[in-house]
Amino acid sequence: MQSKTSPEDPAPSPTSDSVPSELGQRLPLIMSRLGRSLRHAYSPIGVNLGQFPVLTSLLDRPGATVSELATKERVKLPSMTAVITQMESDGLVIKAGDAEDRRCVRVALTEHGRELALAARAARVAWFAARLNHLSRSEVAAISRALGALEHLVEIDS
Amino acid sequence: MQSKTSPEDPAPSPTSDSVPSELGQRLPLIMSRLGRSLRHAYSPIGVNLGQFPVLTSLLDRPGATVSELATKERVKLPSMTAVITQMESDGLVIKAGDAEDRRCVRVALTEHGRELALAARAARVAWFAARLNHLSRSEVAAISRALGALEHLVEIDS
DNA sequence: GCATGTTATTAGGGTACCTAATTAGATGGC
DNA sequence: GCCATCTAATTAGGTACCCTAATAACATGC
Secondary structure, rough: OOOOOOOOOOOOOOOOHHHHHHHHHHHHHHHHHHHHHHHHOHHOOOOOOOOOHHHHHHHHHEEEEHHHHHHHHHOOOHHHHHHHHHHHHHHOEEEEEOOOOOOEEEEOOOHHHHHHHHHHHHHHHHHHHHOOOOHHHHHHHHHHHHHHHHHHHHOOOO | OOOOOOOOOOOOOOOHHHHHHHHHHHHHHHHHHHHHHHHHOOOOOOOOOOOHHHHHHHHHHEEEEEEEEHHHHHOOOOHHHHHHHHHHHOOOOEEEEOOOOOEEEEEEOOOHHHHHHHHHHHHHHHHHHHOOOOOOOHHHHHHHHHHHHHHOOOOOOO
């Protein structure tokens, strides 16, 4: 294609300037396409796109505030309010005012929410595992080794 | 945290059954969060989320049909029709009937579309490069080595 | 030449975001 | 104590993006 390195070099050196350009061109396309595939994998679980990350976040961090959840999921506060309101009327979470700072609303899973969170996570792991079966062992390993770096990349607030 | 691999590091071998589970839990969360960050990086370019991948696809493959674009971007045909219709009225693409199979509509960039595609791609690469500056060299390398596997993962039609 | 499949579009609807404005509570002078 | 100012959350209103179902136009095989 736009080859300039030696033909038998399958992986350019990581110090090359072309690496950021490669990543900038290819990774966002991968993101949007994989994201659209993922969209179809949520509905069968009975959980939608906005709710799922909140459920799993609350498994790890019960009592998070609405602001904290919005920041973590990279959405604005009103968007998270809407998600939480829906989840509350679905019986998945309960909201409780903070005693020390009464502006804050702390969110926690109900028993039903906790069960659904675990079930949804398991279902999604299964969906993902089925896809991983189409990859070679070394491809899975490569993705696995990149996970920490990708998580780091997400946390950068530009 | 767990950022280094010490000798007694209990990190599971790549053949472990826990690897697919790890990926299934963490990668989709990364995808949705990074996707939402990316969303904000499109508007300043004057191109929206649905249009961008089409523009870059057409750079590489002029004369693609609407169906081909829809398949590649993992959306349904009517969704792609709407994107192309909008892009046509924006003067970014032109549609031309295929002479051999007159059901098909072939799509190609206009000169304006081509300029915008190149500018948008450059802008996004710059946006991405700014983020990559916050990562270590080895983290960038890890993501770079996983790119091919991720692209392969996207192409699987479940 | 007619049944069947494929390509593209139109119509209608739903989800997931956003900004701007409002309410309620905290905080720091004075 | 009281006011200016900041922050947390919500409400209201709007937009972007994607879907299913139905329809029109063309291709293909028997």
